[in-house]
Amino acid sequence: MTSQKTSQTMKPATAAKKLGVYLEATPEEFREAPVTRDQLNALQSDPPAWLRDLRRDGPHPKQVVAARLRVSIGGLTRAGVTDPLTTEQIDALKAENPDWLRRERETQAEVRREAERAKSQPE
Incomplete structure (x- = not known):
């Protein structure tokens, strides 16, 4: 059967x-x-x-918006970006490069560097 x-x-x-x-x-x-x-x-x-x-x-969900802006989802939230954005809106933000975006990109880059450093440490 x-x-x-x-x-x-x-x-x-x-x-x-x-x-x-x-x-x-x-x-x-x-x-x-x-x-x-x-x-x-x-x-x-x-x-x-x-x-x-x-x-x-788009409109793109927050994980895609965060990835395209090279920031975390938490960074978007801290900046008050809670709605889905279109590609045009994302490109406009990149061109404008506001303070919050520069700050969040720096934070994200630091998190990545720290993760890479921790990964390369012998156990």
């Missing part, structure tokens, strides 16, 4: 996070139904136009 294998599913929020997109900006049909592992793999290997557009133009 063989049992039928069911496909693993995930909530749309989890799939959006794995795809690096802001859930609220995805199409309604994506937000309303569970996503199977096979569907996620298909979206990653051959992204439809809406996914390519979201990845290119």
